[in-house]
Structures are given as C-alpha cells and as structure tokens.
Amino acid sequence: MKELLWVFVGGGLGSICRYAITLILEETNSLYPWPTLLANALGSLLMGILANQLLHNSYAHSANNLFWIIGFCGGLTTFSTFALENIILFRVSGAASLLIYASLTYFICLGMILLGTSLSKLIF
Secondary structure (H helix, E strand, C coil): CHHHHHHHHHHHHHHHHHHHHHHHHHHHCCCCCHHHHHHHHHHHHHHHHHHHHHHHHCCCCCHHHHHHHHHHHHHHCCHHHHHHHHHHHHHHHCHHHHHHHHHHHHHHHHHHHHHHHHHHHHHC
C-alpha cells in the first residue's frame, strides 16, 4: 500500500509540472504541440539520469524508484497526450506534419534518455 502512495504523490507532482510547462508555453500559437514535446524530453532526460542511479543502486520497487521514475517521470511525460495530439495534428495538417512531430519526439526523447544516462555517469 505504501508503494501506491509513492507512485500517486510522484505522479501528481509530475503532472503538475507538465501542466505548468503547458501554461508557460501556451502563447506560442504553433502548429506543433511544443509543450508536450518539452515535457517528454525533460521527463526522458530525468528518467535517464534517475534510471542509471536508482536502478543500479537499489531494487526496482524502492520508494525512490516508485516516486521518481514511475510516479514523477510517468506523470511528467505525456504519451497519451502525445498520441491524441498526433491524431489531431494528422486531421488538421496531414501525414507529413504527423510524421515530422512524431519523429522529432521519438528521436529527441531517445536522445535525452541516452544523454541522461551519460550525464548521470559523469555527475555521480
């Protein structure tokens, strides 16, 4: 039961951060949903840093892992929002816009995970 509380609190805080990013960047009036991309990129970077440290230094169900990786990063990253926005982007602008944004998101977030794990090795 305590494990669920860690995920719940971390997820709530991550979701608040995601919403704050949306509020800060909502004035952009861009075709692409940049706040979602930024939330996914930051969450992926943080997840890379944390995964390298937490998963190698503790067991998978530790409070830190549950709070930070599953909860906070899970709440901050927005794959369900990303999927919905891709459908909307496709309906509004067509397949090319969808492919550009989906590819950017995939490769940026993959790169951020790799960058995060590398930074973690340098920092810690």
